[in-house]
Amino acid sequence: xxxFIRGCLLVIALCGSGALLASNASASDAVTVKxxxxxxxxxxxxxxxxxxxxxxxxxxxxxxxxxxxYTDASGDHMIVGRMMDTQTKRDMSADxxxxxxxxxxxxxxxxxxxKIVKGNxxxxxxxxxxxxxxxxxxxxQNMRSMTNLTVYLFLFPLEQVHPHAMADSKAIWCSPDxxxxxxxxxxxxxxxxxxxxxxxxxxxxxxxxxxxxHIHATPTFFLESxxxxxxxxxxxxxxxxxxxxxxPAGLGHLAASKSVAN
Numbered sequence: 001x002x003x004f005i006r007g008c009l010l011v012i013a014l015c016g017s018g019a020l021l022a023s024n025a026s027a028s029d030a031v032t033v034k035x036x037x038x039x040x041x042x043x044x045x046x047x048x049x050x051x052x053x054x055x056x057x058x059x060x061x062x063x064x065x066x067x068x069x070y071t072d073a074s075g076d077h078m079i080v081g082r083m084m085d086t087q088t089k090r091d092m093s094a095d096x097x098x099x100x101x102x103x104x105x106x107x108x109x110x111x112x113x114x115k116i117v118k119g120n121x122x123x124x125x126x127x128x129x130x131x132x133x134x135x136x137x138x139x140x141q142n143m144r145s146m147t148n149l150t151v152y153l154f155l156f157p158l159e160q161v162h163p164h165a166m167a168d169s170k171a172i173w174c175s176p177d178x179x180x181x182x183x184x185x186x187x188x189x190x191x192x193x194x195x196x197x198x199x200x201x202x203x204x205x206x207x208x209x210x211x212x213x214h215i216h217a218t219p220t221f222f223l224e225s226x227x228x229x230x231x232x233x234x235x236x237x238x239x240x241x242x243x244x245x246x247x248p249a250g251l252g253h254l255a256a257s258k259s260v261a262n
Contacts, residue, residue, distance in 0.1 A: 031073050035060055038075040050100060054083070055092065063100050066214055068093040094230060101214050102226040109209065112202035113154050114172075116179040119147025123242040126152045127221040128210055131169055131185060132162035135232045136219045140186040142235045149242070153182060154206045156218055166203070174198035 036051040039062060046064050054061040059070045070079040082093040108126050129136040143149065155173060157165030171192040175181035184190035220230045225245040
C-alpha cells in the first residue's frame with residue numbers, strides 16, 4: 001500500500017513539473033512575441049526576423065537581417081555587439097545567424113553551380129565564394145586533400161570589395177572545364193583559360209539567390225543538412241561537420257555537443 005501511495009505521489013509530482021515546464025515555455029513564448037511586436041514598432045524600417053531567449057538569462061536574442069542584437073524583456077535596453085563563448089572562443093552571434101538561416105539543400109538550384117568532385121564525392125556542400133576572396137582561397141587549401149566531398153560552387157563575386165571578381169567569375173564559368181579553372185585559379189593562381197563572356201551565365205541569379213538567403217560575405221557554405229557555416233574552418237573541423245551532417249536527425253546535434261565539450 002505504501003509503495004502504491006509513493007508511486008501515485010511520484011506521478012503527481014511528475015505531472016506537476018511537466019505542467020510547470022509547459023507554463024514556463026508558454027510564458028517565454030508570450031514574452032518573445034510581445035518583444036518582437038515592440039521592437040518592430042520602434043524600428044519600422046528594419047525587419048525583425050526572430051526573437052528568442054539568449055544563452056544569458058534575462059537577455060533576448062534578436063535577429064534582424066544579418067545582425068544579431070540583445071535586449072531585455074521590455075525592449076527598452078539594447079546591446080549592439082557580438083557575444084562570444086569564452087570557453088570555446090566561438091562567435092555566438094554568428095552561430096545564431098547560421099542556425100537561423102538554414103535551407104533545404106535539395107531546393108538549391110544546383111544546376112547553376114559548378115560541380116567539383118573530390119574523391120568519391122560522398123558528402124556534399126553548397127559553397128558561395130568569390131574568386132578573388134583570400135578567405136575563399138584559404139578554404140580551398142583546407143579542402144585540397146579531402147577525398148569524400150562534392151562541392152557545388154556558386155560564383156558570388158563581391159565587386160565592391162574585389163573589383164575584378166566579376167570578370168574572373170565570368171571567365172571561370174565560360175571556361176571549357178569550369179571545375180579545373182576554379183581549382184587551378186584558387187589553389188595555384190593559374191591563369192584562367194578562355195575568358196570573356198558566354199551566354200546565360202548564372203551570376204546575377206546567384207546574387208539574387210544569395211540575397212534571399214541573407215548571404216553577404218564569402219566564403220559561406222551549407223551542409224547537406226541545411227546548416228549554414230560562414231568563414232574559413234580547418235579541414236579537420238569540416239570533416240567533423242560533414243560527419244555530423246550525415247548522421248540521422250538528433251544524433252548530429254549530440255555529436256556536435258560532445259565535440260564542443262571535448
